[in-house]
Structure formats: C-alpha cells, structure tokens
Amino acid sequence: MSQFTLRDRFEKALKGEAVDIIPVCSVTQTGTVELMETTGAYWPQANFNADKMAALALAGYEIAGFENVRCPFDITVLAETLGCAVDEGSIDMQPYITDFPCKNKKDVKNIMVPDSLLESRRTSVVLEAVEILNEKVGETVPVVAGVVGPAGLAFMLAGIKNYITWFVKDTEVVEELMGVLNDACIEYANGLLERGANAITLIDSEAGPDIISPQMFEESVFPLYRKFCRKVKGLKVLHMCGDATAVLNSLGDTGFDGVSVEEKVNVSSAKAAIGDRVRLIGNISPSDTLLAKGPEAVLIEATACLEDGIDILAPGCGLAPHTPLENIKALVRARDDYFLQ
Numbered sequence: 001m002s003q004f005t006l007r008d009r010f011e012k013a014l015k016g017e018a019v020d021i022i023p024v025c026s027v028t029q030t031g032t033v034e035l036m037e038t039t040g041a042y043w044p045q046a047n048f049n050a051d052k053m054a055a056l057a058l059a060g061y062e063i064a065g066f067e068n069v070r071c072p073f074d075i076t077v078l079a080e081t082l083g084c085a086v087d088e089g090s091i092d093m094q095p096y097i098t099d100f101p102c103k104n105k106k107d108v109k110n111i112m113v114p115d116s117l118l119e120s121r122r123t124s125v126v127l128e129a130v131e132i133l134n135e136k137v138g139e140t141v142p143v144v145a146g147v148v149g150p151a152g153l154a155f156m157l158a159g160i161k162n163y164i165t166w167f168v169k170d171t172e173v174v175e176e177l178m179g180v181l182n183d184a185c186i187e188y189a190n191g192l193l194e195r196g197a198n199a200i201t202l203i204d205s206e207a208g209p210d211i212i213s214p215q216m217f218e219e220s221v222f223p224l225y226r227k228f229c230r231k232v233k234g235l236k237v238l239h240m241c242g243d244a245t246a247v248l249n250s251l252g253d254t255g256f257d258g259v260s261v262e263e264k265v266n267v268s269s270a271k272a273a274i275g276d277r278v279r280l281i282g283n284i285s286p287s288d289t290l291l292a293k294g295p296e297a298v299l300i301e302a303t304a305c306l307e308d309g310i311d312i313l314a315p316g317c318g319l320a321p322h323t324p325l326e327n328i329k330a331l332v333r334a335r336d337d338y339f340l341q
Contacts, residue, residue: 002020002021003020004019004020005139005140005141006023006067006068006140006141006142007138007139007140007141007142007198009021009023009067010023010025010067010068010142010198010199010312011142011198011199011235013279013311013312014199014235014237014257014258014279014311014312015235015257016276016279016311020339021335021336021339021340022306022310022311022312022313022335022339023067023068023312023313024065024066024067024312024313024314024331024332024335025066025067025068025070025142025144025281025312025313025314026060026066026068026070026144026314026315026318026319027068027070027144027146027199027201027237027239027258027260027281027312027314028070028146028201028203028239028260028314028315028317028318028319029070029072029073029074029094029146029318029319030056030057030060030064030066030069030070030073030318030319031043031046031056031057031060031073031319031321032064032319032320032321032322032323032325032328033091033092033321033322034324034325035056035059035060035063035064035325036056036091038059038063039055039056039058039059039063040055041053041055041056041059042091043073043089043090043091043092043093043094043321044088044089044090044091044095046073047072047073047074047088047089047094047095048088048121048122048125049125050125050126050128050129050132051129051132053071053072053073053125053126053129054071054129054132054133054136056071056073057069057070057071057073057129057133058133058136058137061137061141063325064325064328064329065328065329065331065332066328066331067141067142067332068141068142068143068144069133069137069141069142069143069144070143070144070145070146070201071126071129071130071133071145071146072125072126072129072145072146073094073318074089074094074095075094075146075148075152075156075203076094076095076096076097076122076156077122077123077126077147077148078122078123078147078148078153078181078184078185078188079097079148079153079156079157080095080120080121080122081114081117081120081122081123081184082101082111082114082153082157082181082184083100083101083111083157084097084098084099084100084101084156084157085097085098085099085100086098091321092321092322093321097156100156100157100158100159101157102157102158102159102162102177103159103162104162105166105170105173108158108173108176108177111157111177111180111181112180113180113183113184113187117184117187117188118187118188118191123188123191126145126192127191127192127195128195130143130145130192130195130196130197131195131196133196134195134196134197135196138196138198142198142199143196143197143198143199144197144198144199144200144201144237145189145192145193145197145199145200145201146200146201146203146239147185147188147189147192147200147201147202147203148185148202148203148204149182149185149202149203149204149207149225149228149238150178150179150181150182150185150204150207150221150224150228151178151204151206151207151211151212151221152203152204152205152206152207153178153181153184153185154174154177154178154181154206155206155211157177157181158174158177163206164211164212167212167216167220171216171219171220174220175220178220178221178224179224182224182227182228185202185228186227186228186231186232189202189228189232189234189236190231190232190233190234193232193233193234197234198234198235199234199235199236199237199257200232200234200235200236200237201237201238201239201260202225202228202236202237202238202239202256203239204221204238204239204240205239205240205241205242207221207240207247208240208241208242208243208244208247209242209243209244209245209246209247210241210242210243211242214246214247214250217247217250218247218250222250222254225238225251225254225255225256226254226255228255229254229255229256230255235257235258236255236256236257236258237256237257237258237259237260237281238251238254238256238258238259238260239259239260239317240259240260240261241262241317242262242264243264243265244259244261244264244265245264245265245266245269245270245273248265248270248273248274249273249274251274251278252273252274252275252277252278253277254278256278257278257279258278258279258280258281258311258312259274259278259279259280259281260281260282260283260314260316261280261281261282261283261316262282262283262285262286262316262317263282263283263284263285263288263289263316265282265283266308267280267282267283267305267308267309267310268308268309271308271309279311279312280309280310280311280312281310281311281312281314282305282310282312282313282314282315282316283305283310283314283316284298284301284302284305284313284314284315284316284331285301285315285316286315286316286317286318286319286320286323287320289301289327290315290319290320290323290324290327290328291319291320291322291323291324291327293327294324294326294327295326295327295329295330295333296330298327298330298331298334299330299333299334299337302330302331302334302335303334303337303338306334306335306338307338313331313334313335314331315331
C-alpha cells in the first residue's frame with residue numbers, strides 16, 4: 001500500500017518532491033458521454049448546475065480512473081460573466097461564444113471586474129461544485145479547477161480579428177484589456193482555492209506561439225503570468241495548447257508549479273528547456289490517440305511519455321466527449337505497468 005494519498009502524491013509531484021509513482025491525472029476537461037450516461041449528469045445541464053457538475057467530475061475519478069477530480073468542463077465561465085453571449089451547447093458540444101463585447105478599441109474601457117464576479121450565474125455554480133467535491137474527496141483526492149487566462153479571455157471578449165490586430169498594431173489596447181482580465185482571473189482563482197480546490201489550471205492557449213510571437217508573449221503576457229502566480233495562493237498549472245516549445249524556457253520563470261502541454265511538444269526537449277523549475281504534465285494526444293485509437297495505442301504512447309520523463313501523466317488537452325472509457329483507463333494501466341512490474 002502506498003504511503004501517499006492521491007492528493008499527497010499529486011501535490012508532491014507538482015512541487016518536485018519525491019513520490020513512489022507518478023500521478024495519472026487530467027488538469028483539463030474530463031466530461032465524456034459515457035460518463036454522462038453512467039451518472040445521469042449530462043451536458044449542457046452539468047455545465048450550469050453544481051450538483052450535476054460535481055457528479056460528472058467525480059466520475060472522472062471513480063469510473064475513469066483519473067487520480068484527481070476536475071471541473072468545470074468548458075471555457076466560457078468567465079467570458080460570459082464579463083460580457084460574452086454564450087450558447088449552452090448540447091450533450092456532446094461544450095458551450096461556445098456567440099457574441100463579444102469589445103467590437104472596437106473604445107469598448108475595452110468598459111471592461112472591468114464586477115464586484116459580484118464570484119456571484120455570477122456561472123462562477124457561483126463552479127464555486128459550489130468545487131465545494132461539493134472538496135467535501136466528498138478533498139482529504140484524499142486532489143480537486144483541480146480550471147480558469148481561462150488573460151490572453152484566452154481577451155481573445156473571446158474581443159474576437160480573433162481584433163485580438164490579432166491589436167497585438168500587431170495597438171499593443172497597449174490588448175495589454176490594457178488583458179490586465180483587467182488577469183485581475184478577474186486572480187480573484188476567481190483565489191475564490192476557487194478558498195472553496196477547496198487544491199490546484200488551479202490556467203488555460204491560456206491564445207498566449208502560445210501558435211497564435212502570437214514569442215516576443216509578444218515575453219513583452220505582454222509574461223508579466224501577467226508573474227503577477228498571477230504571485231497573487232494566487234495555491235498550486236498553479238498553466239495549460240497551453242499547440243506547440244509551446246518556443247516559450248517553455250520563459251514559462252519556467254513565471255512561478256507556475258506545472259505546465260500542461262499537448263503532443264506537439266517533445267517531452268525530452270521540454271524537460272531540457274525547463275529543467276527542475278517547473279513540472280511537465282501531459283501529453284497523450286486526446287484526439288489522435290485517446291479518441292481515435294484503442295487501448296494498446298494508448299499504452300504505447302503513454303509508455304513513451306513516461307520514458308521521456310513526464311512528471312504527471314495526462315491527456316495533452318481536454319477529452320473529446322466521445323472518448324472511449326477503456327482508453328482513459330489505459331492511462332493508469334500504462335503507468336502501473338511501467339512502475340510496478
């Protein structure tokens with residue numbers, strides 16, 4: 001029997017301390033149709049009701065085998081709270097943005113952190129779900145809460161055209177917007193930690209090299225991450241989709257405890273870039289492997305990931321809703337085969 005609870009092991013692994021075996025977790029979305037059918041907690045209701053959100057998140061641990069629980073399942077919580085219009089989605093489609101408030105540069109001045117940020121219809125649900133999960137498993141199983149970061153929120157509140165254009169031609173505008181949004185992220189993240197989350201995943205792919213240049217990242221986003229990490233009082237993970245290789249060295253100096261990367265990032269090269277400054281999480285392909293292939297392919301990819309030195313084995317991004325349950329379970333099997341046989 002392990003000397004560690006799952007929560008102990010997760011927290012030690014994120015801090016770079018010695019563990020018996022590495023955790024198998026998901027710091028990104030875990031809702032699948034099979035888990036919805038098993039629990040009766042379906043999208044879209046599970047995105048807007050705390051009890052259903054907690055039930056579906058708990059299934060990721062109790063049924064799928066992840067060694068943590070994680071909520072919410074979509075990325076529109078703060079975006080809606082700060083002014084975006086959102087379609088609620090369906091059983092296999094997450095909520096998505098249908099309209100945004102920053103149509104031009106002048107609109108940025110109207111964006112502010114509301115006094116009731118933690119009482120909105122979306123944030124209040126996630127906060128309550130985290131509280132429920134903490135009451136159920138918080139002593140033994142880590143509770144991870146997701147928050148979209150300042151770049152991702154700016155992308156949603158301004159739209160892709162404005163976001164890219166402002167970065168190129170009006171940097172001060174997008175920096176002003178992201179500064180306000182970063183403050184919202186900090187307040188929300190600390191609220192989640194106070195309700196019982198053990199770690200925060202800041203999801204901010206729009207800050208990555210696939211969207212903006214590494215120089216833009218260094219000048220405009222890096223200082224925001226430093227502030228976020230100073231102000232948020234708990235374990236912090238950054239998730240960045242795409243090939244984040246070009247900014248990994250910088251991410252090692254932001255203050256995050258872990259960086260979650262997808263399969264486009266070579267684990268060995270990433271470990272060389274970040275050293276022991278931050279732990280690496282990932283990076284099994286959620287679409288090419290976990291969704292589209294079978295358990296044996298998952299075992300092969302996960303074993304390679306372990307051999308390359310990943311610190312926490314995880315999907316490289318959020319699970320597709322139709323990901324087979326047997327493929328998710330194969331992640332723990334791969335870890336156990338690697339360490340215990």
